[in-house]
Amino acid sequence: MTDYTTRITTVINGQEETFFCEPRESLLEILRDRLQLTGTKEGCNDGNCGACTVILDGVSVNSCCVLGVEAENASIETIEGLADGDMLHPLQQAFIRETALQCGYCTPGLLMAAKDLLAHEPLPSNERIRLWLANNLCRCTGYTRIIKAVAQAAKELHQKP
Ligand code: FES
Ligand code: FES
Structure with missing residues (x-):
């Protein structure tokens, strides 16, 4: 069986992260299921509700509509990085x-x-x-x-x- 797993390096909330994913996996799936960043929510999973919004290279996106492989060398901000330690944004x-x-x-x-x-x-x-x-x-x-x-x-x- 062919292994389609791809190695991706990215920066999430200021920390470098490397993960492996299949090319078909969404950024939302990777954040929640592979990186346990479950603050980003799944609602419709088709780009209509905004529950999965993260900031990718300075632009808010629906992470259910972005492929994980598109995060290569990108900078991602999620809800987990919004507060400054104990100080809420x-x-x-x-x-x-x-x-x-x-x-x-x-x-x-x-x-x-x-x-x-x-x-x-x-x-x-x-x-x-x-x-x-x-x-x-x-x-x-x-x-x-x-x-x-x-x-x-x-x-x-x-x-x-
Ligand atoms: S889960 Fe609804 S827009 Fe992504
Ligand atoms: S959907 Fe319940 S607070 Fe917005």
Whole structure:
């Protein structure tokens, strides 16, 4: 039997990682099943819900739609790397303050998508936040608190020296 296993070297949350995968495996499968980074969630597995959002080379992507082999030499940020040790990221703090989550299943994806937005647009309008997060579905909160939390975190990050 032919062995299609491929060796991939990448950087995940600032740490170099090497893993072996089959060319058909998604980045989501690799993060969760091979690297035990289970903070990234699987919802639809076809690019429609945003639960699996990670940042790949500075751009938020649905990791269910990216092949693991595409991560070769890439830099990946996942929810596990968002906090700074015990210090939650301002986005995480704002989500807690505003109760912008209920079951929490969508939250890692929303936080990573929001981080990407604020990296490119430090002070987005509420409309812009809503549009940016339109591909991240939440079945619980109704979105208003999520938008408010992202806007608060944006202000806080903007005011930081
Ligand atoms: S699990 Fe990837 S978009 Fe839904
Ligand atoms: S908090 Fe439950 S799906 Fe968003």
